Amino acid sequence: MKKHLDAWYADVEKGSWKDPAELKAQFRSASIVSGERVVFNVKGNDYRLVVAINDHYQILLIIWLGTHKEYDKIDVAEVAYDKERYADSSHSN
Numbered sequence: 001m002k003k004h005l006d007a008w009y010a011d012v013e014k015g016s017w018k019d020p021a022e023l024k025a026q027f028r029s030a031s032i033v034s035g036e037r038v039v040f041n042v043k044g045n046d047y048r049l050v051v052a053i054n055d056h057y058q059i060l061l062i063i064w065l066g067t068h069k070e071y072d073k074i075d076v077a078e079v080a081y082d083k084e085r086y087a088d089s090s091h092s093n
Contacts, residue, residue, distance in 0.1 A: 001042075001043060001047065004042050004043040004047070005042060005049075005065075008040060008042055008049065011027070012027075012060060015027070015058075016058070017055060017058075018055060019035075019055055020032045020035055020038070020053075020055070023038065023053070023055070027040065029041045029045070033050075033076050033077055034077065035055075036052055036053055036054070037050065037051070037052055037053065037063075037076070037077065038050075038051050038053050038060075039051075039071075039076055042065075045068060046067065046068060047065060047066065047067055047068065048064075048065070048066060048067075048068060048070075048071035049062060049064070049065050050062075050063045050064040050065070050071075050074075050076055050079055051063060061081075062081075063079060063080065063081050064076075064079045064080075064081070064082075065086075
């Protein structure tokens with residue numbers, strides 16, 4: 001999975017867009033949820049990546065990552081970052 005996320009990151013880092021339409025033109029499989037939220041398909045659509053986006057500053061903030069099956073159970077417009085979901089257990093005390 002890491003290599004797929006790294007590839008997504010490399011593509012986004014090289015990206016340049018001014019609005020959701022330009023982002024969609026560059027990332028055809030992305031789903032524009034709103035002017036500030038986008039869903040990317042990762043690893044051949046096995047995973048979904050929900051990001052908050054600021055077009056002006058070209059900043060993306062990862063909000064949620066999960067399997068396609070998990071994605072079907074969330075409200076993509078309302079889902080929020082959950083620190084516990086992504087905590088690295090190898091760093092716990």
